[in-house]
Amino acid sequence: MRTKWYKVVAWIFIAVVVLFFLFALWYKYRYSMEPVEPHTINSETFDKKLLIAAQGSTFKDALVKNVIDHYKNDSVFIKVIDVADLSNVNDSDYNALLLLHTWEYGRPPESVETFIKEHNAHIDKIVVVTTSGEGSNRMEGIDGLAGESIIANMPRYTDWVIMKLDLLLSQRK
Numbered sequence: 001m002r003t004k005w006y007k008v009v010a011w012i013f014i015a016v017v018v019l020f021f022l023f024a025l026w027y028k029y030r031y032s033m034e035p036v037e038p039h040t041i042n043s044e045t046f047d048k049k050l051l052i053a054a055q056g057s058t059f060k061d062a063l064v065k066n067v068i069d070h071y072k073n074d075s076v077f078i079k080v081i082d083v084a085d086l087s088n089v090n091d092s093d094y095n096a097l098l099l100l101h102t103w104e105y106g107r108p109p110e111s112v113e114t115f116i117k118e119h120n121a122h123i124d125k126i127v128v129v130t131t132s133g134e135g136s137n138r139m140e141g142i143d144g145l146a147g148e149s150i151i152a153n154m155p156r157y158t159d160w161v162i163m164k165l166d167l168l169l170s171q172r173k
Helices: 004-033 058-071 084-088 110-118 120-125 151-169
Strands: 037-042 046-053 074-080 094-100 126-131 144-147
Touching: 004 084, 004 144, 046 058, 046 084, 046 151, 058 074, 058 094, 058 126, 074 084, 084 094, 084 110, 094 110, 094 151, 110 120, 120 126, 126 151, 144 151
Parallel strands: 046 074, 046 094, 094 126, 126 144
Antiparallel strands: 037 074
16 A cells, blocks of 8 residues: 555645744744843932833843943933833833844844834834844834844943933933
């Protein structure tokens, strides 16, 4: 009894699909970002307000810490959230918004992409840092920095982010 060639092709196709699905699950598990615990720094009554929306990783956590350390003794209210919570943000409540995310599956996280599209009228208040494996992926038309998550480059990233945020925080809402 001979097996028909189309049955062999069908089984090979099914095996390839299953292997691809397993690889996608492994990739998501291995490279997914940790959630960020929301917290605030300083008084919400301050005139200058900064929102930091990030994904959790060693690199992004260090950058968030550097930004907070820079502003914690100033009269700047800082709110830190996970990028998944961007849908609950009213950008008019803040003088500056810093978004730190990883490029995933050839695009930014859906919450970041949606937020930027919905708040395009205030795009000048948004600063974006995008990390990716090759370091060159970024959203078109967005004031941002793209690069690899290399801790040795942290001083350069921190200086650039603080320079951009200083400009935004010095302006009136």
